[in-house]
Amino acid sequence: MITLKNPEQTRQVMNEIFKAALYGETMRTEYEILxxxxxxxxxxxxxxxxxxxxxxxxAYSARSKELYKERAKLVKELGREPTEKEIWGI
Incomplete structure (x- = not known):
């Protein structure tokens, strides 16, 4: 269970929950995205x-473009650009 520290954080969490419910998106954890x-x-x-x-x-140019597109989607899903420490610390 998470503890929400302020009204803004509560609003963000509720928006994500309702957005997922409205659009049929599955909610993934930050850990999964990272x-x-x-x-x-x-x-x-x-x-x-x-x-x-x-x-x-x-061939590797096409693969690179594909991977960068996937990376952009993940960053959007995360909602911010992750730090190197976050990525490599997992």
Whole structure:
């Protein structure tokens, strides 16, 4: 159970709950979102993105664009840009 410290925090939480109910969205925890962001950061490393240099530039360029789009969606879902410490601390 979470403890809400002020009216603004209560309003934000209630808005997220009602938004999820209205639009059929599932609510994920911050931990789950950060975990997905970490996975994307790992996939974006040069070694992983290029399969140790074995992929042609067009293939890893397309994959990179796909991963950055997914990252942008996760950042939007989180509601802010996470810090490096948050991502790598998981």
């Amino acid at each position: 975990k997905d962001l970490k996975r994307i950061e790992i996939e974006l490393s040069p070694e992983n993105l290029t399969h140790d240099g074995e992929l042609p530039p067009s």
